[in-house]
Amino acid sequence: MAEYASALVNRSMSIGRKPGDGFESVSIVYNDRDLSCEEFAELVEEECWRQGAYTIIRGYSSVRSRRKYELSPEESLRGMDPIAKAIAETVDVRMFIGEEDDPCWQDGVSEKVKLTAPNRQRLYEIMDRRGVRWVYFGWPIPGAARGYGCPVERFREIFFNSIRASFSEELLDLCSYYSGALRGVDRVRILAEDTDLSFSVKGRPVIVDDGIVSKEDVANGDVGLNIPSGEVFIAPLETSANGHITFPLVVIPGFGRIEQLRLEFKEGKVDSYSAAMGAERFAKFLDANTGEKDRIAELGIGCNPGAEFTGGSIIIDEKIYRTVHIAIGNNTGSYHGINQASSHLDMIKDMRCGKLFFDGRLVMDGGEPVR
Numbered sequence: 001m002a003e004y005a006s007a008l009v010n011r012s013m014s015i016g017r018k019p020g021d022g023f024e025s026v027s028i029v030y031n032d033r034d035l036s037c038e039e040f041a042e043l044v045e046e047e048c049w050r051q052g053a054y055t056i057i058r059g060y061s062s063v064r065s066r067r068k069y070e071l072s073p074e075e076s077l078r079g080m081d082p083i084a085k086a087i088a089e090t091v092d093v094r095m096f097i098g099e100e101d102d103p104c105w106q107d108g109v110s111e112k113v114k115l116t117a118p119n120r121q122r123l124y125e126i127m128d129r130r131g132v133r134w135v136y137f138g139w140p141i142p143g144a145a146r147g148y149g150c151p152v153e154r155f156r157e158i159f160f161n162s163i164r165a166s167f168s169e170e171l172l173d174l175c176s177y178y179s180g181a182l183r184g185v186d187r188v189r190i191l192a193e194d195t196d197l198s199f200s201v202k203g204r205p206v207i208v209d210d211g212i213v214s215k216e217d218v219a220n221g222d223v224g225l226n227i228p229s230g231e232v233f234i235a236p237l238e239t240s241a242n243g244h245i246t247f248p249l250v251v252i253p254g255f256g257r258i259e260q261l262r263l264e265f266k267e268g269k270v271d272s273y274s275a276a277m278g279a280e281r282f283a284k285f286l287d288a289n290t291g292e293k294d295r296i297a298e299l300g301i302g303c304n305p306g307a308e309f310t311g312g313s314i315i316i317d318e319k320i321y322r323t324v325h326i327a328i329g330n331n332t333g334s335y336h337g338i339n340q341a342s343s344h345l346d347m348i349k350d351m352r353c354g355k356l357f358f359d360g361r362l363v364m365d366g367g368e369p370v371r
Helices: 002-012 035-050 062-071 074-078 082-090 110-115 117-130 142-148 152-165 169-182 215-219 279-287
Strands: 025-031 054-060 093-098 133-138 187-192 195-200 207-209 224-227 231-234 242-252 256-266 269-274 296-302 323-329 344-350 354-358 361-365
Touching: 002 035, 002 133, 002 224, 025 035, 035 054, 035 093, 062 110, 074 110, 082 117, 110 117, 110 279, 142 152, 169 207, 169 231, 169 361, 242 279, 242 344, 256 279, 269 279, 296 344
Parallel strands: 025 054, 025 093, 093 133, 133 224
Antiparallel strands: 187 195, 187 354, 195 242, 207 231, 231 296, 242 256, 256 269, 296 323, 323 344, 354 361
């Protein structure tokens, strides 16, 4: 674990001195329902201290979040949390380490969660404006594994395989191929038996999630990353998406599983939707959020050869080699889009029976690059 902590602080985030004077401040939030996650978070904090950084570290759990919404009066939830605001206005780096220990924790409290959405969106805007660097370091929380229906030991195996692959040459090669193919492209088309979706990415920068926030990335406004890493992504023009796409399984943090979710896009916005199971969860998710929550936000291409399907851990599932993902919602900041929303929902499409076209050129067939 110490090796991963050092790589995160020094290689991925380059935490230490500020460009001008003094040392950086780091907010670390971790899931405290798993002892190994807590131990890793403490190792990360200690590595930050070695680099001179100031830290604030806090435990988190889905159970406690649910309890907060059950107990807090509506007037309090509508107000801006001064602690969260102070952190957003102060820290240079924010980290989340872990997973949701209960993927369905918002069931029964979604109406109260909705009350906090405008201020959650405002916090994102503050941090985007300040260029706060961020990282989501996934960790195999047992409660998450059980919530996704994945055996705990298998969940841990997939997680650590995908973390190791985050720094592999194969991952870098795949990222290089798709990022090169995508640069300068106008039209993207995703085609499969149950899918025909097209949109424009003209003029939008291509972002490569290779596990490092470099100085060049920061200069370009690309200030965040996920670990496990391994994707190439871009923000489509927000009014350009038309057509339909079906996702076999979507897991919305806090709301649960949706099977065979079919979205119909019209001029960039979700015009209609249906599902074999869980359509009401998608409705509750949309109702609980604000802003452009149902407008296309991202195209991502998975490039991590160590990642495998977990049944809901998006930080891994969206990186799986031979998949693409579409997101709706917020895409400001690192995405270089204009959607402002309190949510960002990624949905995975297995492309082993699909094709991906850039300006009419076939670049992926059956999930494999066409070189």
